[in-house]
Amino acid sequence: MKRKCKHDYFANEVSKYENNIKKTWNILNTLIGINSNKSRISDSSMIIKKFTKDSNNIANKFYEYFSEIGHKFASKIPSPDK
Numbered sequence: 001m002k003r004k005c006k007h008d009y010f011a012n013e014v015s016k017y018e019n020n021i022k023k024t025w026n027i028l029n030t031l032i033g034i035n036s037n038k039s040r041i042s043d044s045s046m047i048i049k050k051f052t053k054d055s056n057n058i059a060n061k062f063y064e065y066f067s068e069i070g071h072k073f074a075s076k077i078p079s080p081d082k
Contacts (some may be wrong), residue, residue: 014028
């Protein structure tokens with residue numbers, strides 16, 4: 001009975017917000033237990049095997065990684081024969 005009530009509740013909520021995709025995803029994420037609070041980066045991070053809380057250092061390492069990764073992958077693509 002508990003399972004049926006839960007099913008009915010979520011089916012009703014999804015139907016109620018069928019035209020609002022954001023609400024629908026919030027409902028589905030709640031159903032499967034995904035935490036939707038992703039608006040914050042952790043106060044601390046592991047940077048090059050060192051633990052740091054310095055937000056400038058964390059931001060700089062993210063910048064370095066994402067600004068270099070494209071070139072690294074591009075250099076591994078072999079040149080075409082033609």
